[in-house]
Amino acid sequence: MSNLNFARSAADIKRYRQRNSLRPIFRNYALKLLAHLVKSDSKPRLLFLSFHFTFESDRENLRNIMTFLAKDFEFISYSEAVQKWKNKEIDKNYICFSSDDGFENYQIAAEVMKEFGATGIVFICPSMIGESNKEKLAKFNANRLNGPSMPFLNWDQIENLASEGHEFGNHTFSHFNQAEISKKSAEEEIAKTHEIIEERLGYCHHFAWPYGKPNRIRRDTIDFVYNLGYKSAASTVRGYYTKEGPFDQNYILRNNFEPFWPLSHIKYFTKTNRYQ
């Protein structure tokens, strides 16, 4: 049986995920070194950032990250960023924020973002919105998100964030790997989520698929999303956009970071596209 207690810090997440892996430790050192070595891309660029969770203890670190980003980038909403991506209109440095899974602690990130005049989009799974059953929460977090248990936003919190300018998008109903379920189930997961969000908030324009890699979704499921009238589908493939592109994919490239990460990691991801 999984641990029913909620994670309270980034250390709890790290402990959960590093039980069997040394990779994050090596990655940490590699990125610290690379951040010093690479030269910054001088072309105006548009970046989509994504993150998952923000704990109280990460507030100050997130402030430092935002202070660093504010020096180089204009913060814009996700919808504005999608518009610029569509129009290939990248005349200066822009950055926007997105958060997958809809954890309750997004509210902490939102408070910090507010200090900088920024907002974000949260990609939510309606099957977990406002769920209070601790066993269900632990199971979903372990099976679907590979993490320790954490609570999700409820509708009151979502509506409150929406009134503050945050947007909400479709992350499927149950967070399955879209390539492993049938085409029909994938479409039902997306359509059901669309209806629920649209009914509660009056809109739903953006989609991000679970696990974010191109092999976790069928191409025709992405087409299905656009046929529903969506303005964007987002991956977690790293990269950013300049006037020259890359515009050869119909999905958005996003750079994952977490608010507890050292600033050197963020510096690396925002100044070069070399990891593509």
Ligand SMILES: [Zn+2]
């Ligand atoms: Zn997710």
